[in-house]
Amino acid sequence: MSVLEVRDLSIHFGGIKALQGVDVRAGEWEIVGIIGPNGAGKTTLFNCITGFYTPTKGQVVYRGRDVSTLPVHKRTALGMGRTFQNVGLVKNTTVAENLATAQHLQVQYATASGILGSAGSFAEERRVAERGELILHLLELTDVARERVADLPYGVLKRVEIAAVLATDPELLLLDEPGSGMGPEEAHALGDTLLRLRKEFGLTIVMIDHHVPLVTRVSDYVYCLNFGEVLAQGSPDVVRRHPEVVRAYLGEDPTDAPVEEVAAR
């Protein structure tokens, strides 16, 4: 059984058809890449998968269960973790607080006993803090644990966001442009991190990105979207050289420029 299946998904906003008949599949422990020019509908697809939008037609199926109408927080509870393009963190508080907040669903005491200050809640709070420290250590972010999120540079925040989403204990990770703003070396390091996380946490990863080398290196399967439809899909090398994909990005006749050079950038 696949972890995630998107079946014939369509969504309209007024007159705009943002997605049309999109089929995407991610199997256990796969890393699936989603590429496509800006405005193709990639983030909209993520929003439908995670529950921020309700599709007009089609289904989102998670481990065989139709979750198309489930609210966002319930999908997180099922194991869907997601990052955002603009960095989805609570900015007015510290990194450590974000890690604690992200463990919301793992906290063992009931809300009421937390407010009353039961002995169990104190112990559990310590455990939550320790777990947060552990995850930060894993991503080499221990130095910034006490720093306010709003004060930190963008690149660091991208890593903090990954730490936070790991704290939600996901099985499926949906990463929206994790490599944005990164140079080639950082993107390479990110690729290593993703492969390591997949192995250590047994994750299935679906990621949107524009770094073609990153996506090519790390993904098992790639979908290319354009104008809300799946333009091409297949192994990364095949999709990368697909003439339609090249044309979508560059808008020119593929016979004018060598395909390998262009797509390898």
Place this chain on the structure above:
Amino acid sequence: MSQTVNELGIAVVTGTLQGAVYALVALGIVLVYRASGVFNFAQAEFGTTGLFAAYAAKELWGWGYPAALAFGVAAAVTMGLLTERLVIHPLRNAPRVTLLVATAGVALTAIGVQFWQFNETLVMTMPKIDDGFFLVPPFDAPVTVQQLITFGVLIAASVGLALFFRSPSGLAIQAAQQEPTAAELVGISVRRVSMLTWAIAALLGGLAGILAGPNTTFSAAFLSFGGGAALLPGFMAAVLAGMRSMPGAVLGGLSVGVVEQLGTLTIVSENIPGARAAVLFVFLLAVLLVAPTGVFVRKAALA
């Protein structure tokens, strides 16, 4: 039973006319909300300020009636501009709830000043524009000329606003509401648009106060709180309009006026103390439960 039917008929007539005041308040609320997402809790106080200024001019300084009215309107508009300048503009990037509290603060300041300056006279009256009144068949509903004038002003204001929004300034306001950055890029001063919006809202509120005041005896804060208040009904009308539609605000105001009058029916007011407030509260809950995005909303306005 026929007494109830009679009362019902009167309630409809009276309510519609009273609703004209609420509609004016609601138009101001919707205008400000569309411009900046702010719930303007000072909207009714624009009215009270205008009324008190007119009162001061007429009763205390002995001006002529038209001059006093004009002064009242000017005072209200000034208050609106000052609010925009001193409170709204500095807080333009603050969270919405902060702006709400700020407008409440403006309202409170106005109320405080009213108490300060006028509290020796606990009960004030202002002469109507015209003292005539007549009974409308078949229910013998009492209708004052003042109320008709208010209704007329409402219609004039609605038409005026509709035309205004087709004019260059009006289009500029809409542009700034929808896309501030793009509007600035084509040379629309978002700042001036903001001031214009608040000036118009204050004008509408001021008219509401000046026209409503003579119908009753009033004292400080009368338009915001207490028995004759227009703030809550104005907001309810705006809710009926989905906080977006100007025609909806007019229809909403009239509806709220009628519904409120249901609280004055004898069978209701005998059994429920403070029926007016109860009816409004229940109505608001009902609207939020059944049609939270508004009743008098055009489909296009929702997009």
Place this chain on the structure above:
Amino acid sequence: MSTTGHVPRHAAPGQPGQPQQPSDTQVLPVVDDTTTLPPVSPATDAPPPVTEEPAFRPGHVGRAVRAAIWLVLAWAVLAMPTNLLSPFEIGVADIDIASRAVIFAIGGLSLHVLLGYCGQISLGHQAFVGIGAFTSAYLVTDLGLSFWVAIGVASLLGAVQAVLLGMVSLRVTGLYFALVTLAYGAFAESTLFGITPLTGGEGGKPAPRPVGFESAEHYYYLCLGFLVLVLWLDWRLTRSKAGRAMAALRENPRVASAYGIDVRAFTLVAFAVSGVFAGIAGALTAHHDEIIVKSSFDFRLALTFVLMTVVGGLRNRVGVVIGSAFFAILEEGAFVALVEGAIGGLGFTPTFFDSALGLPAEFVGLVVGPLLLLLTLTLYPGGIGQQIAPVRQWLTGGRFDRHAGQVREVEVTDVRA
């Protein structure tokens, strides 16, 4: 000519006192292929290494002074108002004002949970407090239940009201809770408080004090005890998952949902807690006054609540407590009396406010309050809490830093999902 390291800009230093003039005879360094520039390390996004400063520890004198001030504060709160170990003779009326200040503090903390933690505002908060008051009075007077049961029921009822109203208003995004509570406040004042069997009509409802706490002094300690309870619950709220959930949903509901937080449910939790605190404040008010009338709970009280919380300082418990106490004292006219007494001591006429400004004493609060509110919102967003932050930091063993407690809330534009 080849240079290693720093490439100088000017070839030769000028004479001291004379401006440098490029002259034709100056030889400027030649930068050619043999020039080597200092190596540039690649820019990384790693944060600069954190240099751990040794934690500040006050010296012996500093510790002694801090301890002394703590003792004075403790005495001022615990002993002075009840004339224990005190050279002042405080009359019963003033002890009652002190109790009132404590009750206001509980009320302020109640609204603070809504406004400070969740970004929601109640404009009819006096209704929650009033219903708590009448409930407690009714249970004790008419049903003969003990005070302790009554205050428990009052707080539960407060929670129920707030949650029900919340459930209706949270169906729409926006600040509809403000409207609903405004309507509810008017409804409670006219209709609910008009139910004479429950509220005693114009004559009011008697509410006797609990056994053992009849005297002004004992009642003050009772109120103080409840304030401590409320502060404890508030503290645990912010330190637990509910508090973190609220901080997240206040700033960015989308991110909060992505973290697995049920935004609606936790907003309702905040409403419930707020309602409990309001119920407690209401019950304490009832038995403080010993007879309550419905006119005590009008819209002016609602606005006072807002003032107390905002001027006190959002997300700053100490500020809210101080702000509430200040407004309570202002309400009772004690503030005006204090100021005029002080001015009178300096030789000016005692009725300063009235004669100089034409502002009768009972309206000072009405004018001063909103002005403070607007000042706080526009110029001093942290309110009283921010102003006392340096002192607070010093008292808890830190350095005295003038800039402590700066409100640095970053405005978050919606995360474009």
